[in-house]
Amino acid sequence: MTDTLAQQSALPKVAILFAQYAAFHVDRVEAAARRLAGRAEVKAVEYATSSETYAWEPASGFEHARHVTLFPGSSYDDVGHLARYRAAMKAVADADMVCVGVPYSERDIIALSWRLKAAGTRCVMMTESKFDDFPRILPREQAKARLLSCYRAAIVGGLRQREYLRFLGFGDKPILPGYDSVGVDRIRAQGTGSEARWADRHFLYVGRFVEKKNLPVLLAGYARYRELAGPAARKLVMAGDGDLREALEKQAGEGVAFTGFLRAEQVSRRLAGALALCLVSTEEQWGLVVNEAAAFAVPAIVSTAVGARDVLVRNGVTGFVVEPQSVEGVARAMLALSQSEPAWQRYSDATAARAHMGDVERFADAVEALFDPDSEGATRALDFWDEMATS
Template sequence: MTNPGRQPTIGLIWTQFSAYHVDRLEAVGRRLAGRARVLSVEVASKSATYAWDPSGDVAGTEKKRLFPGESHEAIPIWRRFRTELKVLRQCDVIFVGVPYSEPDIIALSYILRMLGKRVVMMTASKFDDFQRQASREYFKRLLLTPYSAAIVGGRRQFEYVRFLGFSNRTVLPGYNTVSMERVRQQAQDGGSEPAFDERSFVFVGRFVEKKNIERMFEAYARYVHAAPQRAKRLNMIGDGPLRAAIDAQCARLGIMHMVDFPGFLPAAKVSAQLARSLALVLVSEEEQWGLVINEALAVGLPILASAEVGAREALVRNLENGIVVEAGAIEGMARGFARIGDDEGEWRAMSEASTARGWHADTERFADAVELMVFPGAEPAATDNARFAAEILIDPSRVACV
């Protein structure tokens, strides 16, 4: 994979760094310290999609921000490609988290492969994200030809990448992870935790159609009106284009007095709010993964999730650390609210199960996958990755095709 006696250089590139990306990069930096040079490559400081705070240093790695102060979408494609290639051609292995459909990334993957580099795709996509077209899927297989391997989130992501032509290429789970240590420390810094009766359900995310917020509120209203004296509040962390429609719906359903809207919050405040909550609610119609579930496990929150959420197989065990429903099952969601919110004993059992599930959600699983791509067979990464694969129902013998 690399020349004996020479320390390899690896690069990990994303469009923009959030706290999640920094978590993963720092885990890789710790894991490969003294064995590899790690470049953290951030294309731009901001984007039109996410209003994340600018990232700072990334411990254990050499951070390279290619276009400081600029928005990714405003940078010409050719300029992006030229700058990305200049930095990444010095690497032996390149891990690509920018969408593979971006024109500069298409060209970059082919050129880097021609230069003898190993290019690894990182993705959370799964087949059921939306309606797929056969011709488009065939074209994707051609776009992905230069990639030597892939790191994916869980079982559905694994099967989709295999479908896209990776049947004889290494595919490892562990991509969608968050630092359990960071979230827990931020939660502790946020103050003491309230009693069961003082906690609220919590939603964290953008107010957009795919989050299925309209049905979620229909279900929450049924729960509130069925037992108004016992009903727990709902905390809606985030904002977005549906905010006005959400306000109108809350007023129509008679639940405005039960719902709080603190707006978008920085990562540290989200961690603190999660630690003071009753359960996380994420019942999206479309959700590639849902990293807020990882954060919720860090502080032991039960999860009310839809089956469509990509993190479901890896992080949510139905009736163990949460409840899984279909995105269209309004009555099922209402019963989920009641089951978690009305029984403190069951809530505590689910909370303990969520804490135990945190091993699967932690950035160490991502570091396992990256380490194995650079140093195949390394222990204990190989054992831990095989355990992770087996526990999310991926046959470990299928993850490491050389």
Template sequence: MSAIAFVWDNYGPMHVDRCQAVASGRAEPVIGIEFFSKSSVYDWKTESGAAFEKVTLFSGGGWKDTGAWAMAKGIVSVCRARDARHVFLCHYEQPGIFLAAILLRLLGRRVFAMGCSKFDDQPRKAWREALKSLFFLPYHGAISSGIRSADYMRFLGIPAGMVATEYNTLSIERIRRLSGKAVAPEGTAFAERHFTIIARLVPKKNLFMALDAYAHYRERTAQPRPLHICGSGPLEADLRTRIAELGLQELVILRGFIQTAEISSVLGDTLAMLLPSIEEQFGNVVIEAQAMGVPVILSDNCGARDRLIRGGVNGFIIEPDNPEGLAYFMALLDGDETLWRRFAEAAAARSVRGDVANFLGAVSALMN
């Protein structure tokens, strides 16, 4: 029987979730192909799953250290050896991926792109978008995330009927199991919950604005809840300096990078998660938060808001340059348990939209 192959640079928990879902929901064998044994972006532990076979092409290195031909040859060799007739590829912009997509199509395979970029992620230039559309020519279709991402895939040349959703998905069951805590509004008491940010400490996450918003929130509140920031990155020293300048050392806790199980546990104690990013293709942490029934306050730049967040129902949507607005919504949820419980119930109910069952559905829609 022919196989299905999924290609990512490195396999973290989210990639395993998706392959496991497809392997469990379809008859074909599933092959997971990763380029590198370690992620160049995240400090997660690379993972495998019992339901699919994972192949690592290179033990180390990164995009700049590995030639395009070596990448393409590695992908094609695995797909031919495992008789993968349907191949789903991420990182379309990499020359090695582009070359692999062309070769696989010439060999009679059906190739599909995976991604969550949106037109509004950054300023666009016509010549660059025209060039980018050439990279999509080998693909039969694509899996995207949400309304804006699907529109962007169509803009780049994928036929409307061959763009499926949802790409950004996680196992809701896994997150809840790892947490070991009840889904909100049950579990940790309302009064004992804190605010949480889960993000890399990089400029696009807009963390200095979040600190300013927290300072405004503290001024509004007699007993402010702590803010836990989970993540690592180059801005850590500058963030510590800003926290000290605002006098927030006793209230803002930098926890560093934590693995998935601990993230799930932290979310089990969270009142609301904050994601005020300037640029955010999607935001998988929104799925993790909703899995635990946690309302989310996020910027309108985040792709996750398209399908997962309903303003005033299970979260709030803000502008990324509006710390006063973020502070207002923080104080609102902090001071009204009835409102928070209603939001938490709505967040948990909508979490099914981020479950890996939707990725399986997208794969099946493109294959059928």
């Protein structure tokens, strides 16, 4: 055991930092740690156990990465910037490469990234931000570009994220795909046995009930779909909770069911029996639930704002891409997916064929590419850009 620990301590170190770890974060760091086993030690660093934004269960299941919680039992939002900076700097001080998955605009992250640059540590930005998330102001973007110049590489979700970083001055710096990924095998295992017959499948929304999710339009689109489909209309299940729940329940008509907040395993079981996932947000950097739906070969109806469409949704092939405010567009997409089992099966088969593109092995490829540019993972990461753009 002593010899093993000594060998590990002599290996290069890769730290992966998040505000709070959920199951999909564990998926990513474990995939990276397995990939770099014997070549580097991967340290999974999280600031806190909980947060005000996400009701995730405490992270578990670490086998290959070394897990460190800087403020165990605390909420991320209750820890001050200075305390977060000091704790994170101490935790990653011995790392050769630090991948940062906390918003780059946080004051402690700004200080941390520039301190790492000064120390000669390779600092890698992980982001799902894209230009079209909301209106951009040029002076602010120019200041942001200077702020981000300390990062030496980036791992992003898809094409729009890559182009946004190029706009922000990343130029020839490595920008690799695979950030927004989930453990497809884990997701499938959670939903095993919950598959439904064609006749019993339903439309499904999973997420928070907040304004940017555009849920009034989804409900209006569903109501219009019921007019078009008549007695054959499928139900719509709204899985989640939030401040808008009461208003949404008042708007919802016949055929809409609300489940409340669901744990990860319950979400997987719902997805396994769904006809289609519906995510028509006005702002959505990515939308990992699209990855989860693809794991079960469930087509998706997404808005143009959803980042995951760049990788996982092909309009008319694996689902439909609609304008966020188009009630009729939502309705017609629902109708197209619900009328014919053979037609739905074609969408499902095409979705299954793309599911690997949202798997954590893509994140492992990106980390390996930055660690060893001559590796097979590096080749796959670069090829992934072409697959994303042309397939």
